[in-house]
Amino acid sequence: MGNCSIKSLRNDDINKRKKKEAFFNQKSKVIWMTGLSSSGKTTIAKNLDKKLQEMGFFTQLFDGDFLRKNLNKDLDYSLEGREENIRRAAEISKMFLNAGIVVISSFISPTKKIRQLAKDIIGSDDFIEVYVNSSFETCESRDKKGIYEKARKGFIKNFTGIDSPYEVPENPDIEINTEEYSIETLVKELSDFIIPKISLCKANK
Amino acid sequence: MGNCSIKSLRNDDINKRKKKEAFFNQKSKVIWMTGLSSSGKTTIAKNLDKKLQEMGFFTQLFDGDFLRKNLNKDLDYSLEGREENIRRAAEISKMFLNAGIVVISSFISPTKKIRQLAKDIIGSDDFIEVYVNSSFETCESRDKKGIYEKARKGFIKNFTGIDSPYEVPENPDIEINTEEYSIETLVKELSDFIIPKISLCKANK
Numbered sequence: 001m002g003n004c005s006i007k008s009l010r011n012d013d014i015n016k017r018k019k020k021e022a023f024f025n026q027k028s029k030v031i032w033m034t035g036l037s038s039s040g041k042t043t044i045a046k047n048l049d050k051k052l053q054e055m056g057f058f059t060q061l062f063d064g065d066f067l068r069k070n071l072n073k074d075l076d077y078s079l080e081g082r083e084e085n086i087r088r089a090a091e092i093s094k095m096f097l098n099a100g101i102v103v104i105s106s107f108i109s110p111t112k113k114i115r116q117l118a119k120d121i122i123g124s125d126d127f128i129e130v131y132v133n134s135s136f137e138t139c140e141s142r143d144k145k146g147i148y149e150k151a152r153k154g155f156i157k158n159f160t161g162i163d164s165p166y167e168v169p170e171n172p173d174i175e176i177n178t179e180e181y182s183i184e185t186l187v188k189e190l191s192d193f194i195i196p197k198i199s200l201c202k203a204n205k
Numbered sequence: 206m207g208n209c210s211i212k213s214l215r216n217d218d219i220n221k222r223k224k225k226e227a228f229f230n231q232k233s234k235v236i237w238m239t240g241l242s243s244s245g246k247t248t249i250a251k252n253l254d255k256k257l258q259e260m261g262f263f264t265q266l267f268d269g270d271f272l273r274k275n276l277n278k279d280l281d282y283s284l285e286g287r288e289e290n291i292r293r294a295a296e297i298s299k300m301f302l303n304a305g306i307v308v309i310s311s312f313i314s315p316t317k318k319i320r321q322l323a324k325d326i327i328g329s330d331d332f333i334e335v336y337v338n339s340s341f342e343t344c345e346s347r348d349k350k351g352i353y354e355k356a357r358k359g360f361i362k363n364f365t366g367i368d369s370p371y372e373v374p375e376n377p378d379i380e381i382n383t384e385e386y387s388i389e390t391l392v393k394e395l396s397d398f399i400i401p402k403i404s405l406c407k408a409n410k
Contacts, residue, residue, distance in 0.1 A: 021265075060304055069297050070299070071297070074289075084279075088276060090278070091275050092297060092300065095301075096300075099306070
């Protein structure tokens with residue numbers, strides 16, 4: 001471990017986590033990406049994931065489309081369904097966190113209440129909120145999956161930004177603007193912000 | 206990787222899993238422990254977990270008591286609640302499996318239908334069913350948590366073995382009998398069975 005200092009351990013769970021973090025030579029955190037559909041959350045998340053892996057970090061990526069195909073396939077898109085979707089996403093993120101893994105979780109997570117729920121489950125010390133900012137108009141104009149069009153036509157109900165709210169985060173840990181900057185620039189900005197927080201021992205990276 | 210041969214990769218997910226398995230120098234599997242309450246499932250699971258970790262395997266342990274405190278705290282003990290409990294447990298086990306991790310999942314999982322559900326989600330190639338066999342009478346006489354007594358008095362409904370069924374596995378991958386043998390003997394028996402299945406490269410272990 002070289003010159004790394006490890007804080008005293010409070011209980012067995014933390015003990016296990018510290019051991020696993022030491023195995024990976026990293027501090028585990030949950031990087032929580034919030035933003036509108038088509039804001040670029042998952043694109044940024046995938047690129048960040050790739051970059052961190054190339055640097056030797058051990059990571060796990062989750063997004064809404066993935067979880068709704070398996071664990072959360074029983075849930076709808078009502079506010080209650082979204083809340084349960086996020087509750088489970090946060091619980092799983094926490095399990096990977098406790099396994100010493102750096103987690104990147106990309107979910108619209110549209111309301112302050114929902115994001116606070118995730119933060120409460122994960123723990124504020126381990127939760128890094130990333131607001132992926134892009135105007136509603138830009139997101140709709142991208143509409144890669146054709147879902148804004150379906151929502152406009154009423155085929156999708158409770159669509160964030162159309163007939164369901166998106167509350168802009170007031171104090172995200174970092175905000176990145178996908179309207180003004182390239183993916184490459186933003187991934188660099190985000191990784192520069194994240195890397196010091198997940199590095200266990202600077203000398204070893 | 207030495208002399209290890211890696212089969213051709215079918216898609217990105219498998220590619221990622223193979224890379225992660227190579228990182229850990231192990232093959233990920235889900236070791237699924239089924240048996241009555243107080244049969245010794247979780248005791249064996251914890252000891253197996255400890256032994257595998259000491260040998261250098263990277264593992265993750267789950268049990269019903271743990272999951273019902275967080276992800277599954279919304280579920281009851283009806284057959285429907287148990288099925289959903291196991292469905293989610295299997296989905297989470299699979300996520301850790303895909304992260305290259307050896308998972309030990311200890312759940313009563315009382316019916317054939319429920320265990321088949323878990324196996325279907327995880328995939329039969331990656332699912333190792335361990336039947337932790339101990340007679341109902343012995344389990345009740347152990348009753349470490351005092352729950353058999355509560356169930357007898359009617360304070361707990363749908364208790365496996367009292368007013369809810371336990372269907373004995375017909376073809377488990379391995380059966381261990383906690384009535385006749387010591388924990389130490391059984392953990393050795395089980396680990397001798399498991400280790401060849403999770404070793405990526407025998408020469409390196």
